[in-house]
Amino acid sequence: MTHPPPQILEVAIPSPLRRRFDYLPPAGCDDPIAIGSRVQVPFAGQTLVGVVMACKPGSEVPAPQLKSAIAVLDRLPVLDSQLIELMAWASDYYQHPIGECISTALPNTLRKGLPVPTLEITCWRAASLADTQTLPARATRQQQLLQHLQQHGPASEHQLRQQGFSLRQLQQLHDRQLAERFTASPPVIREVTVQPGNIRLNDEQQAICDEFRQHPGGFATFLLEGITGSGKTEVYLQLIAHTLAQGRQALVLVPEIGLTPQTIERFRQRFDCPLAIFHSSLSDRQRLQHWQQARSGQARIIIGTRSALFTATTELGLIIVDEEHDLSYKQQDGLRYSARDMACMRAKLADVPVVLASATPTLESLHNAQTGKYRRWQLTRRAGDAAPPAIDIIDMRRQPLHDGIAEPALQSLQECLDKGEQALLFINRRGFAPSLICHDCGWIAQCPACDARFTVHQQAGQLRCHHCNTSQPIPRHCPECHSLSLIRTGVGTERIEQGLRSLFPDYPVFRIDRDTTARKGAMQAMLAQIHQQQAALLVGTQMLAKGHHFPNVTRVLIVDADQSLGGTDFRAIERFGQLITQVTGRAGRADKPGRALIQTHFPDHPQLARLVNRGYHSFALDLLAERRLLQLPPFSYQALVRLEDKDPQLATQTLQKLRQAVAGLPCLVIGPFPASLQRRAWYYRYQLLLQAGSRQQLKQAVATLINAADGIVRPHRQRWSVDIDPQDMS
DSSP states (O other), rough: OOOOOEEEEEEEEESSSOOEEEEOOOOTTOOOOOTTTEEEEEEETEEEEEEEEEEEEEOOOHHHHHHOEEEEOOOOOSSSSHHHHHHHHHHHHTTOOOHHHHHTTSSSHHTTOOOOOOOEEEEEETTTTTTGSSSSSOOHHHHHHHHHHHHOOOOOHHHHHTTOOOOOHHHHHHHHHEEEEEEEOOOOOOOEEEEOOOSSOOEEEEEEHHHHHHSSSOOOOEEEEOTTSSOHHHHHHHHHHHHTTOOOEEEEEOOOOOOOOHHHHHHHHHESOEEEETTTTOOOHHHHHHHHHHTTTTTTTEEESGGGGOOOOOEEEEEEEETTOOOGBBOOSOOOHHHHHHHHHHHHHHOOEEEEEEEOOOOHHHHHHTTTEEEEEEEEOOOTOOOOOOOEEEOOTTEEEEEEEEEOOOOOHHHHHTTTOOEEESEEEEEEEEEETTTOOOOOOBBBSSSBOOEEETTTTEEOOTOOOOOEOOOOOTTTTTOOOOEEOOOOOOOHHHHHHOOOTTOOEEEESSSSSSSHHHHHHHHHHHHSSSSSEEEEEEHHHHOOOOOOOEEESSTHHHHHHOSTTTTTHHHHHHHHHHHHHSSOOSSSSEEEEEEOOOOOHHHHHHHHHOOOOOHHHHHHHHHHHTTTTSSEEEEEEEEEHHHHHHHHHHHHHHHHHHHTTOOOEEEEEEEEEEEEEEEEEEEEEEESSHHHHHHHHHHHHHHHHHHOOOTTTTEEEESSSOOOOO
């Protein structure tokens, strides 16, 4: 009797090797193995968890050399065919090992090989011979609960609590043997109750919603460009409501800073359905639970930061990318993907629409709208009767400064507080001061591991490096000349907070940055206090300035616009325009007029004038025209090769060899050149920039370079990476 040859498993393993590996099924396993399921396999002396990408009848590896998988971990696939195809595309596009790409799409607990727990909920039913007559006359709630179970049948604890019954009453029935507890799989409820919004759509919002409802279905990319405060979130809610009414799920991506309790509560109030929520504060267990709810179809709306894009779904119908310009959508290590671009690819694979939204779209998105690749929607008016803020430029030259704040700005802040309103002060620099300098000999406190100065954190009594997290106590005297004249130069959020408390002692001051919100729940607690206050001063970094709605903020002060105006990256001016527009847009978002103040030493700077006088869209179109002339992205395509070594000479030599490997290809190669921060955490950092006129030319050059790197890069001492479509050249 002949036996059919065993199936060969093609497995993606999380390793730096850029290929898949063939294995035999585990010994004694005769059942079919699902593509997308996890398997334990022996690999390089370890036991690793991989994902089955394909099952095939044969292998190029000789049969005696094939190893058997150790165990099949899943009966059903953990990744569906669309997600597998998405990660295979990411591996090819971003030139990253397929095993690491696949691993990125899994919750951390599943990467470790832990089982997928069953999704079960606690339910209750009336006992078969239960009789309300056996209950005491005074136990009226227990009688009502038992009657409810007898009339309506079994119900979950959640449903019974919604009816006003308590767990204590259930336990009392159980103790009397009148009710029974059991577990069951939660039902998938596709009919979602949508609460009507209390906001009336204006003509522009209504036109967008009408067009979306008339959309015939299938893949399409919409760019929603709406000025700050124009009601983009209300449009999202309307589009999601339409998607849910069709029995489909909606996936909403937000920057980390935008995922506030305020945002989540707005979704909960509008939609009576489970939400799967993903953000950095979740434990692995919570993340897996939300992932299961989305995968089973119970969660009809998935909201999360960058990695939520990889959440498994059953009936995906819409993807929304909020604040699509935000740099946090670009992963900066491992698989260096753009969540915005991958959202478009996932929508294409799922054949569903995707909406990219921002008050300050990237030049790439504007270009795609210009060329017809994206359908452009515009919201040009603020919601309700709110008017855009008036913008004043404050010339800081020859001005006396009080902890970084000029006199005219202080007067404006006082006027705001006198009216019982709030003011927001923005500076994108944490700490008390960016430098500690000896007044007598000129010594500067430098991080020993980086080419960077220590930042003074006064309250903690520390000098901290914001690049490698090295810290040490603030010295009492200069280590060079022993002088006591140590000066803290420059300003950060901590110093501004201290100055405001001194200048405005009768008003509360709230500082929101990474230092004050590190403790779990601290951000939510502070935001709740802010919303309860009348007159108050808010100071913070981008964490505060974007993604929040403060109805009583009527004054915004950008303390140091010059910090964002400079920069060696060709994207610096684009980011400057986005930041200024987003921050000033926090002012006057309700029925009170707003005013934004911008402090600068360069009041006549042409880019600043263009932005203030003509608005972001015109500013961005001019930048786009300049990019075309210079043949910079989006009119060309780039990849950045980064390499780190503790010996700068070896780093440049390695990159020179990699450069020679792509010589003669239709690709411009720039470098090696040092990163803007040349040394970080003891490593010297050098870069090589590849630029091509087509994606295919760039792909060929990068593939050639990666193949050559195996014999050039020294993995035992050098760290290197390739970043396709780099967004940060530092």
